[in-house]
Amino acid sequence: MTGNPALAIETHELVKVYGETRALDGLDLTVRTGTIHGVLGPNGAGKTTAMKILATLLRPTSGNAQVLGHDVVREAAAVRRRIGLTGQTMALDEDMTGLQNLILAGRLQGLRHRPATARAEQLLEAFELTEVGNRLVKTYSGGQKRRIDVAASMVVTHELLFLDEPTTGLDPRSRSEVWQMIRVLVQDGGTVLLTTQYLDEADQMADDLTLIDHGQVVARGTPAELKTSRADGVLEVLLTDPSRRAEAGTLLARAIGAGVDAESDPSRLLVKIPDADQAARALGELARAGISVEDFTLGQPSLDTVFLALTGHSTLDDTREEEAEVRA
Ligand SMILES: Nc1ncnc2c1ncn2[C@@H]1O[C@H](COP(=O)(O)OP(=O)(O)OP(=O)(O)O)[C@@H](O)[C@H]1O
Ligand SMILES: [Mg+2]
Structure with missing residues (x-):
């Protein structure tokens, strides 16, 4: 184990190339231990790519990354043991109930049947899913699926949790439930890296933010610092x-x-x-x-304005702009 224990994540010049696309183009990211760190960026900025490399699901083309003091390539197994992940796309078995999915997640992570069941029931309650807990996931609404997916990543407490757009598509009440759960994790000493397209979410949730665009960092700081930097x-x-x-x-x-x-x-x-x-x-x-x-x-300036000033485009407006181009 190497590195600085005050940092849960440290990357240097991280590059990921897909054919012609440089999804990451020399990303330097640092995340302090015990904080909620938000990664913000428009569609295609490289958020998911960065998260997948940090979670050992992808290998970088070049550069290096330390997660909880371990190199993500050379010590991938050690990293994997200590992290949890909710990806941007679902990782649920839709032919099982929500309760069964959560119990399975607990069992896969070493809990015995009884504690796994108790934890599953507790999470269903926390995410207000108790009523649908015994229904097959394929019958859930989009928001219910998203919540059960996030809940599954919280079955056991990880030192570091990766959440890729955990609240996309959720209604405001469900979003605040997820936020509340995330805050509890950090109170217990954990670190959370989350990506989001919602600037208000970043503003309210994150201790620190990294704004990325075209696979590079364009700004970093606390939400307040970023706002006053402009x-x-x-x-x-x-x-x-x-x-x-x-x-x-x-x-x-x-x-x-x-x-x-x-x-x-x-x-x-x-x-x-x-x-x-x-x-x-x-x-x-x-x-x-x-x-x-x-x-x-x-x-x-709002965070949105700051983002616009730094990147020339807003995080939220990208899809709308693309639609406008298609129509034009
Ligand atoms: N498997 C892949 N093959 C080819 N190109 C890819 C692949 N995965 C991602 N890319 C490209 O890499 C770039 C970064 O993608 P990434 O998914 O990391 O963006 P993102 O910031 O998560 O975007 P979003 O907000 O839409 O989730 C994009 O240009 C994308 O098209
Ligand atoms: Mg993404």
């Missing part, structure tokens, strides 16, 4: 007439001398702005050009 205020303008957005963007860029980001909403523009006077001047320019403004806000 301490400049942000002026968000909602135009009455979306067809004048390009013109408005040019005017604003000239007035403020800063970059303007076009959001995927065709009437919206974001401008980084040093002070309120500049904001007033910028809005004045628009008025003089006869471009009418429906609404505007001046404020601290």
